[in-house]
Amino acid sequence: MPALQVLNLSRTSIKSLPESLFKLFNLRRLFLNHCVLITTLSSKVGELKQLEVLDLEGTEIMYLPKEVGQLTNLTCLEVSFFEPTSQRRLEQSGEIIPCGAISALSQLEELNIDMSYDDKRWNASAEAVVSEICKLESLHTLKVYFPKVKLLSHLHWNEENMAFPSLSYFKFTVGHLVERIISRVSGDTELELEQHDRYLKYVNGEGVPRDIQKGNATNFKQLLVEIKLSHHLVMQSDATVGLVSLEYMHIYYMKNLRSIWEGPVNDSSFNSLKYLTLRTCPELTTVFTPWLLANFSNLEELTIRDCPKITTLVSCYSCDDNITFILPALKRISLHFLPKLTSISSGLLMAPMLELMSFQYCLNLKSLPVSKASNKNLRKIKGEESWWQELKWEGTHHDSWADIFVPID
Numbered sequence: 001m002p003a004l005q006v007l008n009l010s011r012t013s014i015k016s017l018p019e020s021l022f023k024l025f026n027l028r029r030l031f032l033n034h035c036v037l038i039t040t041l042s043s044k045v046g047e048l049k050q051l052e053v054l055d056l057e058g059t060e061i062m063y064l065p066k067e068v069g070q071l072t073n074l075t076c077l078e079v080s081f082f083e084p085t086s087q088r089r090l091e092q093s094g095e096i097i098p099c100g101a102i103s104a105l106s107q108l109e110e111l112n113i114d115m116s117y118d119d120k121r122w123n124a125s126a127e128a129v130v131s132e133i134c135k136l137e138s139l140h141t142l143k144v145y146f147p148k149v150k151l152l153s154h155l156h157w158n159e160e161n162m163a164f165p166s167l168s169y170f171k172f173t174v175g176h177l178v179e180r181i182i183s184r185v186s187g188d189t190e191l192e193l194e195q196h197d198r199y200l201k202y203v204n205g206e207g208v209p210r211d212i213q214k215g216n217a218t219n220f221k222q223l224l225v226e227i228k229l230s231h232h233l234v235m236q237s238d239a240t241v242g243l244v245s246l247e248y249m250h251i252y253y254m255k256n257l258r259s260i261w262e263g264p265v266n267d268s269s270f271n272s273l274k275y276l277t278l279r280t281c282p283e284l285t286t287v288f289t290p291w292l293l294a295n296f297s298n299l300e301e302l303t304i305r306d307c308p309k310i311t312t313l314v315s316c317y318s319c320d321d322n323i324t325f326i327l328p329a330l331k332r333i334s335l336h337f338l339p340k341l342t343s344i345s346s347g348l349l350m351a352p353m354l355e356l357m358s359f360q361y362c363l364n365l366k367s368l369p370v371s372k373a374s375n376k377n378l379r380k381i382k383g384e385e386s387w388w389q390e391l392k393w394e395g396t397h398h399d400s401w402a403d404i405f406v407p408i409d
Helices: 019-023 043-047 066-070 087-093 120-133 149-155 187-194 290-296 385-390 398-404
Strands: 006-008 029-031 053-061 076-081 110-114 141-146 169-174 198-203 222-226 232-235 248-252 259-262 275-279 301-305 332-336 356-360 380-383 405-407
Touching (some): 043 066, 120 149, 141 149, 149 169, 380 385, 380 398, 385 405, 398 405
Parallel strands (some): 006 029, 029 053, 076 110, 110 141, 141 169, 169 198, 198 222, 222 248, 232 259, 248 275, 275 301, 301 332, 332 356, 356 380, 380 405
16 A cells, blocks of 8 residues: 555545555545545645645635645646635634745646635735746646736736746636626536636626736637626727637626727737627627728627627728628627617628528518528528518528528517
């Protein structure tokens, strides 16, 4: 047994680690994930000097002992914290992560810190811990909750001396969350978010700070925004930054949002975006301006739902006469509960790649920007039967599309 190098006690009913475990001086990997009866981690864990992986995800420990900092060979640390339920236990728990414990783990490559968003201890100590995390030069995987947006500045986005330049996998949640309030973001979206290697979720803020707008430096691919007050998602006066690596963007419940972008735009902004979702943005009237439209040339899927003031997706009051198609890579478009929508593309045709169109409660939309000659890949159009019968077609009749229409009534 003393030669044991890997010990997996995951999903067992163990309540504490036996004394004999701390005599396994050659132990390199210790897995305790989802041992929900473990509430404390013995200070003797520091005696496992050869430990490289410590997995405490899904446990209910209330704090890390300072002796974790003695595990200088650790390359992977995953930990879930449980918020004390009584004042007495809160006083006993002390610091959630002792000062200096994280920075001492200089070999750390993977770090996953999970806790209750309501935990006041983390709100108080997060800045100190994040500062220590930024000293881990070998870190390539990080999952952490930033209770305050300003903590992102520790990452030095867009700077040559950016913290942990080797970071390739990260999952950041930013903003003040309340655990007991049910998120309005759909479960499917949350699940999809978790599948991505690099994402940032920003919630309950008032506007999108520059530290997030500058996020292309670390190449995050998925952005979910659920915030209170903002007229514009991105405002860049110099147009030098613009989420150039972003592939997925979900915008939820921005009650004052009027446009995605304000000001000049460079050619690379949003150039990698493939999926765009806009949901419950009551002041939004249009989505794409003429000068922004070309930046979405790689967009494959567009979903817009419950935006009651949208009248058109594309405002083409000064559109280039040479433009024939919009969104050349678009394959799927879903427009639901847009009662004032009268035009999708201001007279321009949808691109030939289009495969699926879905409509619901778009009662003022009287025509579709598709043609038999240009949209040969179109396989399905979904909508209400009554709406379908009222559509007007140029040079053709809705009967010619009847074979691909699917009523949703």
